[in-house]
Amino acid sequence: xxxxxxxYSPTTGIGRWMDARMPLPRLIHDxxxxxxxxxxxxxxxxxxxxxxxxxxxxxxxxxxLAMHYVSDTTLAFQSVEKIMRDVNSGWLLRYMHAxxxxxxxxxxxxHIMRGLxxxxxxxxxxxxxxxxxxIYLLMMATGFMGYVLPWGQMSFWGATxxxxxxxxxxxxxxxIQQLLLGGxxxxxxxxxxxxxxxxxxxFMIAGVVVLHVWALHVVGQTNPTGIEVKSKTDVVAFTPYxxxxxxxxxxxxxxxxxxxxxxxxxxxxxxxxxxxxxSLKTPAHIVPEWYYLPFYAILRAITFNIGPIDxxxxxxxAMFGSIAVLFFVPWLDTSKVRSAxxxxxxxxxxxxxxxxxxxxxWLGSRPAEGSYVIMAQFSTFYYFAxxxxxxxxxxxxxxxxxxxxxxxxxxxxxxxxxASVQPAGAAASPxxxx
Amino acid sequence: xxxxxxxxxxxxxxxxxxxxxxxxxxxxHNAAEPTHFPIMKPTQEKWSFSGPFGTYDRAQLxxxxxxxxxVCSACHSMDLVAFRTLADLGYSEEQVKAFAAEYEVEDxxxxxxxxxxxxxxxxxxxxxxxxxxxxxAAANGGAAPPDMSLLAKARAVERGFPTxxxxxxxQYAEGGPDYIHALLTGYDHEPPAGMEVAExxxxxxxxxxxxxxxxxxxxxxxxxxxDDGSPETVDQYSxxxxxxxxxxxxxxxxxxxQTGFSVMVFVLLFGALVYLTKRKVWSNVAH
Numbered sequence: 001x002x003x004x005x006x007x008y009s010p011t012t013g014i015g016r017w018m019d020a021r022m023p024l025p026r027l028i029h030d031x032x033x034x035x036x037x038x039x040x041x042x043x044x045x046x047x048x049x050x051x052x053x054x055x056x057x058x059x060x061x062x063x064x065l066a067m068h069y070v071s072d073t074t075l076a077f078q079s080v081e082k083i084m085r086d087v088n089s090g091w092l093l094r095y096m097h098a099x100x101x102x103x104x105x106x107x108x109x110x111h112i113m114r115g116l117x118x119x120x121x122x123x124x125x126x127x128x129x130x131x132x133x134x135i136y137l138l139m140m141a142t143g144f145m146g147y148v149l150p151w152g153q154m155s156f157w158g159a160t161x162x163x164x165x166x167x168x169x170x171x172x173x174x175x176i177q178q179l180l181l182g183g184x185x186x187x188x189x190x191x192x193x194x195x196x197x198x199x200x201x202x203f204m205i206a207g208v209v210v211l212h213v214w215a216l217h218v219v220g221q222t223n224p225t226g227i228e229v230k231s232k233t234d235v236v237a238f239t240p241y242x243x244x245x246x247x248x249x250x251x252x253x254x255x256x257x258x259x260x261x262x263x264x265x266x267x268x269x270x271x272x273x274x275x276x277x278x279s280l281k282t283p284a285h286i287v288p289e290w291y292y293l294p295f296y297a298i299l300r301a302i303t304f305n306i307g308p309i310d311x312x313x314x315x316x317x318a319m320f321g322s323i324a325v326l327f328f329v330p331w332l333d334t335s336k337v338r339s340a341x342x343x344x345x346x347x348x349x350x351x352x353x354x355x356x357x358x359x360x361x362w363l364g365s366r367p368a369e370g371s372y373v374i375m376a377q378f379s380t381f382y383y384f385a386x387x388x389x390x391x392x393x394x395x396x397x398x399x400x401x402x403x404x405x406x407x408x409x410x411x412x413x414x415x416x417x418x419a420s421v422q423p424a425g426a427a428a429s430p431x432x433x434x
Numbered sequence: 435x436x437x438x439x440x441x442x443x444x445x446x447x448x449x450x451x452x453x454x455x456x457x458x459x460x461x462x463h464n465a466a467e468p469t470h471f472p473i474m475k476p477t478q479e480k481w482s483f484s485g486p487f488g489t490y491d492r493a494q495l496x497x498x499x500x501x502x503x504x505v506c507s508a509c510h511s512m513d514l515v516a517f518r519t520l521a522d523l524g525y526s527e528e529q530v531k532a533f534a535a536e537y538e539v540e541d542x543x544x545x546x547x548x549x550x551x552x553x554x555x556x557x558x559x560x561x562x563x564x565x566x567x568x569x570x571a572a573a574n575g576g577a578a579p580p581d582m583s584l585l586a587k588a589r590a591v592e593r594g595f596p597t598x599x600x601x602x603x604x605q606y607a608e609g610g611p612d613y614i615h616a617l618l619t620g621y622d623h624e625p626p627a628g629m630e631v632a633e634x635x636x637x638x639x640x641x642x643x644x645x646x647x648x649x650x651x652x653x654x655x656x657x658x659x660x661d662d663g664s665p666e667t668v669d670q671y672s673x674x675x676x677x678x679x680x681x682x683x684x685x686x687x688x689x690x691x692q693t694g695f696s697v698m699v700f701v702l703l704f705g706a707l708v709y710l711t712k713r714k715v716w717s718n719v720a721h
Contacts, residue, residue, distance in 0.1 A: 039721045081514050081583070084686075091686045092693070236719055244712045251705040258701060262694025263486055263605045266587060271610070274588035274683070275580070284643060362595065415720050 007034045031217055036235035037242045038223035040411050044118075045221065046249025047111040053250050054104040055209065059202050061097040069149065071195035073188045076151035077276040095265040101143050102268045103257045105291035108136060116329070117350055119338035120222045126330040128215040133326045135208050140292070140323075142201040145194040147289055148186075152273030157286045159186045159194070165299070168313040185279070225410045226338025227403065234407040285367055293364030294357050298322050298383065300368040301376035318380065325387045332387055334395030342401045346394055353386045466628035473639035474623075475591055476616030479673065481608050483680060486695065489688050490681050492524035497660055498678025499523060501671050505653050506582060509574060511562035514583035515682050518556040522685060530556050537561050575634055577648050586610035586676065586683040591642060610683065611676035616640040618672035621651035 008029040010016045019026055068087050070079035083090035112132070115121055121129035144162060148155045163186065166177040182189025220229060229235055236242070260267060268290060272283050288296050302315035309317065325332075340347040360379045366372045404410040482491040499520070502512070517534035521527065534554040539561050542549035554561065564570035570578035580588075590609030593601055600606075620640035631637045635646035656666045664670055680687070 039719055041721075078514070085514065085519070091690060095690075236721075240715045241719065244708065244715050248705065248708045248712050251701060251708055255698070255701045255705060258694065258697050262690055262697060264602065264607050265690070266607065267602065271588050271590040274584040411720050 006030050031213075031238075032243070033237065033239040035217060035238040036229070036232075037221050037238055038229060038234060038407050039236045039241075040223050040225065040407055041221065041242065041245070042224055043245070043249050044110070044114040045223075046246045047107050047114060048216075049246035050107045050250050050253045051104070051111060052209065053254075054100060054107055055202065055205060058097065058100050058104060059206070061093050061100060062199070062202065064093055065097055066199060069195075071149065071192050073151060073191055073277070076149065076191060080150045092261070095261045099257065099260045099265060099268060101146060102289070102291065103253070103260070104139065105143065107253065108139060109291075112136065112326075113354060116353075117340045117347075118222055118224055119226050119333065119335070119340070121330045122226075122333060122338050123330065124219050125215075125222065128212065128219060129330055130327055131208055131212040131215055133323075135205055135212060136326075137323065138201055138205045138208065142198060142205065143289060143291065145198040145201070147273075148191065148194045149198060150273060151191065151277045153275045153277055153281070153283050154270045154273040154286070156186055156277035156279065157283055158288050159190065161286050162288070163190075165316045165319070168310075168316045170313070222338065223407060224339060224341055225404065225407055226341070227405075227407055227410070230406045231408070287365055290361065290365075293362070294360035294383075295319050295322055295364070297360040297364035297376045298380045300364075301373065301380040303368075303373055303377075318384075322380075322383060325384065329387065329391070332391040334392050335398065335400070336395070337400040337403065342403050343394075343398055344401065345398045346390075349386060349390050349394065352382070356382045356386075465626045468645060471644055472591055472616075472642050473645060474616075474620070476609075476612040476640055478606075479608070479612055479615055479676075481611055481677065481680070483677070483687055484608050485605060486691060488691060490522075491677065493662055493664075494674050494677045495523045495681050496525075497662070497664060497670075498674040498676070498681075500660075501653070501658050501675040502582070502678055504658050505671075506675065507560070507563060509563055509570075509579040509649075510582045511564070511570075511579075512560040512582045512682060513562060514559065514581075516557060516559050517554060519685055522681070527556075534558060575648050579649070582679055582682065584683045586614065586679040588683075589613045589642060608680070611680045613640070613642065614676040614679060615672045617642075618653065618675070619669055 006026060006029075008019075008023075008026040010019045010025065015025065018024070065083065068079065068083045068090065070076055080094065083094050085091075087093070115129065115132070144158075148159045163177050163180050166180065167173045169176060178184060180190070180193075181187070182193055270287065287293070296319075299315040299319040302318050303311050304314070305311055306314055335343060335346065337343055340350055356379050360376065360383065363372055363376045363379060368376070404413055482489060482494065502510075517530055517537075520530050520533060525533065534556050537554040537558070537560070538551045539554045539558050540549055541552050544550055562570075564573060564578075567578045587610050591613055592598075593606075593609070617638060617640045620638045621636065623637065623639050625631055625637040625645070629637075629645065631646045635648055636650050637646045639645075641647045653668055653671050655668055658666065658671060660666055660670075664674075684690075
C-alpha cells in the first residue's frame with residue numbers, strides 16, 4: 001500500500017533541498033501520516049503502537065539502570081539495592097523496568113492473540129507474522145537474561161534450570177550449556193555474558209521491529225473483517241485517525257502499567273528474588289517469570305519416554321515446539337476466510353485456546369505433582385491440537401458466515417444494525433461502538 | 435469490541451470452573467504430617483502503609499527500630515541499611531549521629547597498614563553481629579540467621595487463586611509484614627498430637643518452609659521498654675518490628691505512592707482529553 005504514489009510535497013526550500021538528497025521526511029510522511037489504514041480497526045489494533053512504546057521505555061530505563069548496575073556476582077545484588085535506595089528516583093527506574101518487562105509481554109500476548117483471532121498471518125502477511133515470532137523469541141531471551149541480573153535466588157536457580165534444558169540435546173547439549181554458562185555452573189562468567197547479551201538483544205529487537213513495520217507497510221494492515229482494502233472509502237489516513245486512536249490506547253495501557261509500578265510493584269515478581277543468590281540453598285519451588293509459565297508447564301508435562309526420546313528431551317522438544325509451531329501457523333490454517341468474526345467454530349476454539357494458555361500458565365506455577373501433571377498433559381495436548389489438528393481441519397470443514405463485500409459495506413451494515421437498536425446515539429457518536 | 439468482551443466473559447467462566455476444580459485437589463493433607471507450608475496462613479493485619487495513600491507511622495518505626503536493636507540484631511544483620519537513612523524515622527541529624535556512635539565498625543588500613551575499629555558514623559551501615567556467614571551459622575546450629583534488610587519483601591505466603599486476582603484491586607502488598615507478625619506471634623501454638631518436631635527446632639504453624647524452625651521464640655511480653663505508653667506485648671512488638679522491616683526493605687514507599695497519585699491523576703486527565711480529541715477526529719467517519 002505504501003508502494004503507491006507518495007503524496008508528500010515539501011513546501012519549504014529546506015524541505016525540497018532535503019527531499020532531493022535524502023528523503024527521510026518523505027519516508028516519515030508516507031509511513032506515519034498519509035499511510036492508509038482500514039477505517040474499521042478496533043482497539044486490539046493499537047497494541048503494535050503500545051509495543052513500540054514499551055520497547056522504547058525498556059531501552060531508556062535499561063540504559064540508565066546499566067549506569068548503576070555492577071555485573072559481578074559479589075556486587076550485583078547490592079548494586080540493585082543501591083539503585084533502589086540511594087540513586088535518585090532509582091526505585092522508579094527499576095520498578096518501571098521490571099514491571100515494564102511484564103507489561104511488554106502482556107502487550108505482546110494480546111498482539112499475538114489479535115493476530116490469531118483475525119487471521120492476520122494469512123497470505124500475503126506470512127513474513128510479517130514470522131518476523132513477529134522472531135521478535136517474540138528475542139523478547140523471551142532478553143527477559144530471561146534480564147531476570148538473572150539482580151542475582152537473587154530465583155535469578156540464579158531459574159538460570160540453572162533453564163540452561164540445564166540444553167543438556168537434554170543429544171551430543172552437543174553439554175557443549176551448548178557450557179557455552180551459555182561460560183563454565184560448568186551458573187557463575188560470574190554467566191552473569192557477565194547475560195548482561196552483555198541483555199544489553200545487545202533489545203537493539204536486535206528494534207532492528208527486527210523495523211523489518212516488521214516495513215513488511216506491514218508493504219502489505220497493509222488487516223482489519224476485523226479480514227477483507228482486503230478495495231477502495232479509497234475503505235481507508236483513512238494514519239494521521240490523525242490511527243495516531244489519535246493509538247495514543248488513547250497507549251494512555252489506557254500506561255494507566256494500568258503505572259498502577260502496578262506505583263501501588264503493587266512486586267506483585268508480578270517472586271519474593272525469593274529479594275534473597276541474594278546462594279548456590280548451596282535451593283528454593284522449595286523454582287518458578288520462572290509469569291510470562292514463561294505456560295511453556296514451563298508444557299516442559300514438565302512430558303513425564304514419559306517416547307521411544308528413544310527420554311522424558312527430559314521430550315519436555316524440551318515440546319517446549320521449543322510450542323513456540324516453533326507459531327512459525328508455521330500461516331500454512332497450518334487452511335481456511336479461505338481470514339477473520340474469526342465469520343468463523344463461528346474457529347472463534348469457539350480460539351477462546352478455548354486462550355483459556356487453555358492461561359490455565360497452562362497457572363499449572364506452570366504449581367509443583368509438578370499429582371493431578372497437576374495430568375491436567376498439564378491435557379492442556380499441552382489441546383495447545384498443540386489447536387495448531388496441528390483444529391487449524392488445518394476446521395479450515396476445510398467449517399461453513400463460514402456470510403461476509404460483506406468490502407470494509408465499507410461492513411461498516412455501514414454494522415452502523416445500520418446499531419442504528420435500529422439505538423437510533424439517536426448511533427448517528428451522534430459512531431465511535432462508541434468501536 | 436463487544437464480541438471480544440463477550441468472548442472474554444465466556445472464557446472467564448471456563449477458567450473459574452477449571453481452577454476451582456484444581457484448587458480442591460490441593461486441599462487434602464494430614465494434620466500430623468503436613469506437606470504444604472505454612473500450616474496456617476497469616477492473618478491480614480491493618481498497616482498504616484497499606485493502600486494508595488499509606489504512610490509509615492514514625493512512632494511505630496521508632497519502636498520497631500528499638501525492638502530490632504535490642505532483640506533481633508543480636509543474631510540478624512541488616513547490611514543494606516545505612517544509619518543516615520534513620521532520619522526518615524523522624525530523628526534529627528544529632529540523634530542519628532548519636533545512634534550510629536553506639537556501634538563500632540572495622541575500618542582501615544591506617545597509615546601503618548593496620549585495621550582498626552572506630553565508632554560508626556551516619557554513612558556506615560548496620561554492622562553484622564557475626565564476622566562472617568560461617569560464624570553466624572556455627573553460632574546458630576548450622577543455619578545463618580537471614581539478613582533483615584529485605585526480609586519484608588523476601589517473605590510472602592502464596593495467596594492462591596482467586597485471592598491473588600483480588601489483590602490487584604485491593605493493592606494488597608503487605609504479605610511480608612503479615613508473615614513476620616504471624617511468625618513472631620505464632621510460637622504459642624502447640625504441635626498437633628503425633629507430630630514429631632526435630633530436636634533443636636521450634637514448632638510454629640506460620641513458618642513458611644516447614645513445621646518448625648531453628649529460631650526459638652525470640653521475644654516475650656515486657657522484654658522491650660516503650661517510653662510512649664504503647665503496650666509492651668509480643669503482639670505490639672511484632673507489629674512494630676514488622677512495620678520497621680517494611681520500611682527497611684522499601685524506604686521510598688511513601689514517595690512511590692505519592693508520586694503514583696500525581697501520575698494517575700495526570701494520566702487520567704490526559705487520557706480524557708485525548709479521548710475527546712479522538713471522538714472529534716473520528717466524528718465524521720463511520721467505522
